Amino acid sequence: MSSNLQIEKTCQWCKKTFVAKTTTTKYCSHSCNSKAYKAKKRREKESKYKRQNVIDYSEQSIEILKSREFLKVAEASALLGLSRQTVYNLIYSGQLKASKISPRITLIKRSDIDEMFSNAKTLQINPTSKNEKQPEFYSITEIKNKFNVGDTWAYKIIREKKIPRIKRKGKSYYSKTHVDNHFKKHLSSKTREVNDWARIDDLMKELHMTETAIYSLVSRVGIPKKRDGRHMLYSKNHILIERGLIKKEEPQYYTSEEAMLKYNISRDSLYALIKKYSIPKIKAGRYIKVAKTELDNLFNPKVD
Structure with missing residues (x-):
């Protein structure tokens, strides 16, 4: 049977007031209950880690440890700034000498710690060569400006050709090598036979199109274009074909x-x-x- 009790309580997680049907209910919803449970487990895990690996020693205590002839594992870990498990790993590997005087007590001589460092091999770190060539990438704006394509066409190429991408500070960058290779092939094959280049103002007059309409068509279908000094030239023949004003010649x-x-x-x-x-x-x-x-x-x- 369902309970007829209606007890007004405060949720111990979100602090909202709710009506409970039992005296033991602590949370207003399953979501709050789940969040509180996860928080509790997280605190327990952190507390366990601190007990196993972290002992809070003051500077004065560290100085005292330095003067002792024998140290426990926890004290050695504090002195070296390492976790207890790392100190045990050094002992098990034979790098650090230790004496087990009882099943629960392991002591380390202060002089053996110094000897471990004396016998340690010097690590030779080779600095990364400044001249090492790193992969280069374009931003989407750089692709558009360099190859004179619009957003639609640029993203279409990236998607269809599966151009490798990386993220830097939340922004996408695309492999320069892959982009260059695509446009090298794409532009060379598309512009090779173009012999009727025209400026935007000439196309507007001849075709009775607005500047926006021409730019939209160029970006949408990838009309061949090239730069001539300060002016951008477009293939009139390709625009006429796209508008259905002339028939596209079948290739031989x-x-x-x-x-x-x-x-x-x-x-x-x-x-x-x-x-x-x-x-x-x-x-x-x-x-x-x-x-x-x-x-x-x-x-x-x-x-x-």
Whole structure:
């Protein structure tokens, strides 16, 4: 049967007033009860640790210990500034001599402590070379400014290419090597064939678009762009394609055999070039076809 008692009490954890149904209830909720239990266990653990490892000695007491010929393990730990367990480890390893005069009493000669330090090997610490190269990272702002991409495009690349990331003081930084390698391949392949660069004001007039609309399109789909002095240039052809004003030309492809024959290279060499320079390829049935324009430009680069 449920209790009909209603006793107004104060929670011993949160100090709020509540109505209890038993005289032994101390807490207003299971949450307070759990928090109080964890706090109690934490205090017990801290108290146990202090009893085992920490003895509070005054400076005057330390001076007295220094003058004693024999020390207990607890006194030696206080004198050395080590835990009792560490002192026992030194004894068990043979580094520190000790005498067990009874099942519960172990004594250490003060002179044996000095001898332990006299016989200890000098630790040679090699300072870290200042010239050692550390991994470098970009902030998201540095990526945007250096490669002229917007937030959406930058995070899309980071997510899809799984760019390594670290946290520093709550801010994210991305591997410079991985970012540079991606943009080196990405920009070279996308801008190689662009020959109709245009400034933002020219695009606004010709296409009747606002500056904001152009920037949004460039950032959203990754329109090729490059800097020319103080001005940023954008691929007009790519913008026209994205707006549906012109039809995108289908790329032409070599078969693997055609590419190998034309440039006198082996199949392994061809596939290595495809991977290294991110040359587009498709699979047609059993055969691999390689983008003709990108491969031609690789072997016969255009000189501006």
